[in-house]
Amino acid sequence: MKPKAKLLLLAVAPLLLAIVLIGGLLGVETQHLERQQSQVLEDALLTAKREELRNYVALALTSIDNLYGAGRDDEAAKEQAKAILSSMNFGNDGYFYVYDREGLCLVHPRQPDLIGQNLWDRRDADGTYMIRELIARAHEGGGFTRYLWPKPSNGRVERKLGYSVELPRWGWMLGTGIYIDDVDAAAARLRGNLLASVRQTLLGLAAVAVLAALAVFAGGLVLNISEQRQADRKLKALAHRVVSSQEEERARVSRELHDHICQLLVSIKYRFELIGHRLAHPGDEPVTAIDTELGALSQAIGEVRRISHDLRPALLDDLGLPAALEHIGNELAQRSGLKVQVSPHLNEERLSELQAVSLFRVAQEALRNAERHAQASRIDIRLDDAGDRLALRITDDGRGFDVQHVELSKDRGIGLTNMRERVERNGGTFHMESRPGHTSLTASFPLTGAA
Numbered sequence: 001m002k003p004k005a006k007l008l009l010l011a012v013a014p015l016l017l018a019i020v021l022i023g024g025l026l027g028v029e030t031q032h033l034e035r036q037q038s039q040v041l042e043d044a045l046l047t048a049k050r051e052e053l054r055n056y057v058a059l060a061l062t063s064i065d066n067l068y069g070a071g072r073d074d075e076a077a078k079e080q081a082k083a084i085l086s087s088m089n090f091g092n093d094g095y096f097y098v099y100d101r102e103g104l105c106l107v108h109p110r111q112p113d114l115i116g117q118n119l120w121d122r123r124d125a126d127g128t129y130m131i132r133e134l135i136a137r138a139h140e141g142g143g144f145t146r147y148l149w150p151k152p153s154n155g156r157v158e159r160k161l162g163y164s165v166e167l168p169r170w171g172w173m174l175g176t177g178i179y180i181d182d183v184d185a186a187a188a189r190l191r192g193n194l195l196a197s198v199r200q201t202l203l204g205l206a207a208v209a210v211l212a213a214l215a216v217f218a219g220g221l222v223l224n225i226s227e228q229r230q231a232d233r234k235l236k237a238l239a240h241r242v243v244s245s246q247e248e249e250r251a252r253v254s255r256e257l258h259d260h261i262c263q264l265l266v267s268i269k270y271r272f273e274l275i276g277h278r279l280a281h282p283g284d285e286p287v288t289a290i291d292t293e294l295g296a297l298s299q300a301i302g303e304v305r306r307i308s309h310d311l312r313p314a315l316l317d318d319l320g321l322p323a324a325l326e327h328i329g330n331e332l333a334q335r336s337g338l339k340v341q342v343s344p345h346l347n348e349e350r351l352s353e354l355q356a357v358s359l360f361r362v363a364q365e366a367l368r369n370a371e372r373h374a375q376a377s378r379i380d381i382r383l384d385d386a387g388d389r390l391a392l393r394i395t396d397d398g399r400g401f402d403v404q405h406v407e408l409s410k411d412r413g414i415g416l417t418n419m420r421e422r423v424e425r426n427g428g429t430f431h432m433e434s435r436p437g438h439t440s441l442t443a444s445f446p447l448t449g450a451a
Contacts, residue, residue: 019208044270045183045277046161050144053163056176057142060088060096061165068167078170082107085174092153099173103131106172110152124148125157138166138173151179159184182281186273255418260303268296321356322383325363329381332367338376344383355445358426359383359392362419362443366394369416374398374439391444400434419443 061068064081085096086109098107103120119131130147137143142165151158164175271293316324322344329340363381370379376398384391406416416432419441423430428445 040270042183042186044274045186046180049161049178049180049183050163053144053161053176053178056090056094056096057163057165057174060085060174060176063088068170073169085109093151093179094176095152096174096176098175099131099135101135101171101173103135111150130162134162134164134175135173138164138175142166146180149177149179151181182277186277261300264296264300264303268293268300271296316356316360321360324360325381325383328364328367329379332371332379336371338371339378340381341379342381345385354426355390355428358422358428358445359390359443361422362392362430362441363394365419366441370394370396370398370439373401376439385447388447389444390447391442394441396439397437398439400436400439403432403434 063084067077067081082098085098085107089095089109093110095109096107097105099105099119102118104118105114105116108114121129122131123129124147126148128145128147130145130149133145133147137145142163145162145164147160147162148157149160150156151160158179158181160177160179162175162177164173166172167174272290275290275293319327322342325344326342329342332338333340367379370376374396376396379394379396382393382395384393420430423443423445426445428443431442433440
């Protein structure tokens, strides 16, 4: 095989393989995300329905309180209570039912043929003894049961969430339920949207692969062997520098997006989906203003601007490290209300660019951690140029934490590790100690030049 053909093959094959692997990983992660988001959506919707059921049962108990609450146990009172419960309905498919402790149906307005039948041994298609479970939850003080039951409005068997309570003097189980087929429909729509997004992404990857392959072939046609050798030497040096810088920045941006933007946007997405669901299925709970969601969007925009600013500290280039530290300290004080004191004492001429950037990044990460986790009221930032070392010390009066446990924990955050590695990789030392009421971080570099 000719050298040029080998070069093209070596360039294209890894690219195509990488894109195929990325597509496979994307499919796997999407399935996991689909299950996770579907569960979160279902839990949110079911929480609202549970509260709705409690309110309905409370209303039913209030309607017969003049009979049961008054202490009446005669048959006339029971018959009157049955009549009241039979006449109460909500929505197209909402009604109340009553069974005795043995499973005998006493009230069922939508299926009157069941009255007088003992349903103790009836099971649904999933094998659930519906009436037994409802009676058991009622005897426990009130609870919820999922089962399958015919839906009056369409006659189909649908999933239903029931809530039952006990009237112990009369030996009754009083309950009602809400059909939750709309929850399944909302989860199905979410899965469909995710799958559509994945298909679009895979098509985009395929287009990128084709374009990249064509670009590589086109480039190979115009290059000769000498140009390829020269390009190889330059490419190796450049790739090493690019990969190192990219990986460091990607790790930091990944943390920012995961810890802030991703969680904030997912929360906003769920809120709007819930509003859309309420608009599509209006009920007793009205749709209120979306000021909260708009505020969250504004917060997300602010986070994006902050991340964009953090990608390169322009203030550090223009005014130097002391001014940059004062700026981020003032920003934190204005944003959080914390008392932040910045005390820089150094000879600016002895500070290298690498040391300045490293210390600035450490200060950024330390202030973020203190704001999110420390619950502090005061933060002190001190920069000292003492003798042959330049030291950055950041202290706060927060709740503190176990430094050794965090360092050794498998599920620790990447902020502390990143700060230590950044300092030690550039030839410095990093030390942190913490106890309740006092946390101290020190990052220092040796100074080789004399003033």
